[in-house]
Amino acid sequence: MRHMSPRAALAGIGELKPERNTHGVTTMELLMRVSAEAIADAGVAPQEIDGLLVGPQVGETPQHVPATVAEYFGMQPSMSNMVDLGGASGPGMIWRAAAAIAAGQCETVLCVIGNHRNMPPPRSPNRNPAREFDTPFGASGANTSYALLMQAHMAAYGCRAEDYAAIAAGSRSNAQNNDKAIFHGKPASVEEVLASPLVASPLHLFEIVMPVAGADAVIVTTAEKAARLRHPPVFLNGAGEKITHRAVSQAPSLTSGPLKPSISRALAQAGMRIQDIDFLSLYDCYTIMVAATIEDAGLCAPGKFAEWLKDNGGMSCEARQPINTHGGQLGFGQPDLAGGMTHVVEAVRQIRGTAPNRQIKNCRSALVTGNGATMSEAVVLVLGADL
Amino acid sequence: MIDYRTLDVPGPTITDLSRPFWEAAARGRLTIQHCTSCNRGVFYPRPLCPHCWADALEWRDASGKGTLTSFSQIWKPGHPGWLPAVPYYVGLVQLSEGPTMLSHIVDERRSIRVGDQLVFKSVPTGSRILPFFHKI
Numbered sequence: 001m002r003h004m005s006p007r008a009a010l011a012g013i014g015e016l017k018p019e020r021n022t023h024g025v026t027t028m029e030l031l032m033r034v035s036a037e038a039i040a041d042a043g044v045a046p047q048e049i050d051g052l053l054v055g056p057q058v059g060e061t062p063q064h065v066p067a068t069v070a071e072y073f074g075m076q077p078s079m080s081n082m083v084d085l086g087g088a089s090g091p092g093m094i095w096r097a098a099a100a101i102a103a104g105q106c107e108t109v110l111c112v113i114g115n116h117r118n119m120p121p122p123r124s125p126n127r128n129p130a131r132e133f134d135t136p137f138g139a140s141g142a143n144t145s146y147a148l149l150m151q152a153h154m155a156a157y158g159c160r161a162e163d164y165a166a167i168a169a170g171s172r173s174n175a176q177n178n179d180k181a182i183f184h185g186k187p188a189s190v191e192e193v194l195a196s197p198l199v200a201s202p203l204h205l206f207e208i209v210m211p212v213a214g215a216d217a218v219i220v221t222t223a224e225k226a227a228r229l230r231h232p233p234v235f236l237n238g239a240g241e242k243i244t245h246r247a248v249s250q251a252p253s254l255t256s257g258p259l260k261p262s263i264s265r266a267l268a269q270a271g272m273r274i275q276d277i278d279f280l281s282l283y284d285c286y287t288i289m290v291a292a293t294i295e296d297a298g299l300c301a302p303g304k305f306a307e308w309l310k311d312n313g314g315m316s317c318e319a320r321q322p323i324n325t326h327g328g329q330l331g332f333g334q335p336d337l338a339g340g341m342t343h344v345v346e347a348v349r350q351i352r353g354t355a356p357n358r359q360i361k362n363c364r365s366a367l368v369t370g371n372g373a374t375m376s377e378a379v380v381l382v383l384g385a386d387l
Numbered sequence: 388m389i390d391y392r393t394l395d396v397p398g399p400t401i402t403d404l405s406r407p408f409w410e411a412a413a414r415g416r417l418t419i420q421h422c423t424s425c426n427r428g429v430f431y432p433r434p435l436c437p438h439c440w441a442d443a444l445e446w447r448d449a450s451g452k453g454t455l456t457s458f459s460q461i462w463k464p465g466h467p468g469w470l471p472a473v474p475y476y477v478g479l480v481q482l483s484e485g486p487t488m489l490s491h492i493v494d495e496r497r498s499i500r501v502g503d504q505l506v507f508k509s510v511p512t513g514s515r516i517l518p519f520f521h522k523i
Contacts, residue, residue, distance in 0.1 A: 127400040132400045132405060137489060138475060139489055140397075140466050144465065148457040148478070148479055149457070152479075155501035198460070198474075199462055199463045200459045200462065201459055202459075249479055249487045
C-alpha cells in the first residue's frame with residue numbers, strides 16, 4: 001500500500017460451513033474453531049499471534065469483547081480491537097491489521113468474526129434513532145431499507161425486476177461449485193427468483209441472503225514473514241473506507257453509496273484501474289447491492305449494470321471479470337457479520353490458485369468490497385499476488 | 388382497511404429530546420427542528436444542528452407536505468405485530484422543509500409511485516398516535 005511500510009500479506013484463512021441452527025453452540029466455540037483453522041492454514045504457531053481483531057456480535061459478551069476473546073483463546077496480544085462496521089467489519093479488520101503491523105505494534109494478526117444462530121433469536125431493546133423513527137412505522141430490519149434503495153434505483157434508471165434477479169440466479173449458479181454453500185444443490189433460474197415470494201417489494205425472497213451461523217478468519221502478517229510461510233502470499237495493495245449514514249432515510253443518495261469513493265481510493269493506492277482487476281468479490285446482502293456496486297465501481301454508467309453483466313459473460317469463474325465465485329452470500333449463506341469476510345477468504349483462495357472447482361485462470365488481483373447498515377458503511381480492499 | 392388501533396406493534400422509544408415531535412403528532416401536527424443559525428430544517432431531533440453545529444435549534448410546525456422518494460410494499464414485516472396489516476406501504480418522504488423521514492404510507496388504491504406528492508396525517512396505531520402520510 002502506498003505510504004505504508006512494511007507491506008502486509010494475508011497468510012492464512014479459515015471458514016466454517018454455514019448452518020441454519022447451531023443448537024446451543026456458543027459464538028466463542030465457533031470463533032476458536034475457525035481461528036485454529038486459519039492458524040494451521042498459515043503454518044504459524046498460536047503463540048506467534050500478537051494481534052487480535054474481533055467482530056462486535058460475540059453473543060456471550062456484549063462488552064470488553066477483545067479481552068474476553070483473547071482470554072478464551074489463551075492469547076496475550078499486543079494489539080487488540082473490536083471492528084464494528086456491520087457487514088464491512090471483516091474487510092475493515094484487514095487494513096487495520098496491516099496498519100497495526102506497519103506501526104510496529106505487532107507482527108501477526110488474527111482477524112476473526114462469526115456468530116452462532118440459536119432459534120428463536122432474542123429481541124433486545126435499544127433507543128437509537130432508527131429504532132425510534134423507523135420501526136414504529138412498520139419498517140424494521142434491513143429488508144425494508146434495501147427494498148427502498150432498490151425501488152429508488154428502479155425509478156431512477158428504469159431497470160427491470162429480471163435485471164436484478166439475474167444477480168441472484170448467477171450467485172446460485174456459482175454456489176453449485178461450492179459444496180460448503182447453503183444453496184449447493186439448489187440452483188435457481190431468473191424465473192424461479194421472480195416466482196419466489198415478495199418479502200418487501202421489489203425484493204423477492206431469493207434476492208435476500210439466507211441467515212446462517214458460521215465464522216471466518218484471516219491471518220495477516222508482514223510480507224517478509226509471509227514469504228517464509230506455507231502458501232504464496234496474498235498482498236494488501238490498497239484499501240479505502242467511508243461511512244456516510246446509518247438509517248436509509250438519512251442517506252445522501254439512494255442510488256450510489258460510500259463504496260464509490262472507497263473503491264477509488266483503494267484502486268489509487270494499488271495503482272490499478274477497475275478494468276485491471278481479475279476477480280470481483282462484491283458484498284451481496286441483496287441483489288441491489290451488487291447492481292449498485294458494479295455502477296459505483298465505474299464498470300458501467302449508472303443504471304447499466306444489467307447490460308454490463310451480459311457483456312461480462314455473467315458472474316462465473318469463466319466470465320471476463322468473475323464475481324463471487326464462492327456463490328456470494330446470496331448462494332453461500334450469510335453467516336451474520338462474517339458474511340463480509342467470506343469475500344476476503346474467497347479472494348485469497350482465487351489469488352493463491354486453490355479455489356476448488358472454480359479457479360479463475362491466472363488470477364493475480366481481486367477487489368473485495370464490504371458493506372454495512374443501509375449501504376452506508378463501506379470498506380474496500382485490493383488484494384494481489386504481487387506487491 | 389385495517390384499523391391500525393388494533394395492532395400490537397412497537398411504539399417509538401421516546402426521549403426527552405424527541406418528545407415534542409411525538410406529542411405534536413398525537414395532537415395532529417407535524418413539528419420538526421429548525422436551525423435559526425443556518426436556516427435549515429432538521430430531522431430526526433438533535434441537541435445541536437447537524438449541519439452547522441450551532442446551538443440554535445427550535446421546534447417549528449412543518450407544512451406537512453412532502454415528496455415520496457422511494458417506497459416498499461411490505462409482505463413480511465420485521466415485527467410480527469404488523470402481520471395483520473400486510474401488505475402495507477412504508478416510504479421515504481422528503482419534507483418540503485428539506486429533511487427526509489421514513490413513514491407509513493396509507494394508500495388503499497395501491498397506486499403510489501416515486502415522485503408522488505404526499506400529505507401528513509396523524510393515525511392512531513396500537514396505543515399511540517403516529518404521523519403517517521397519504522397521497523394528496
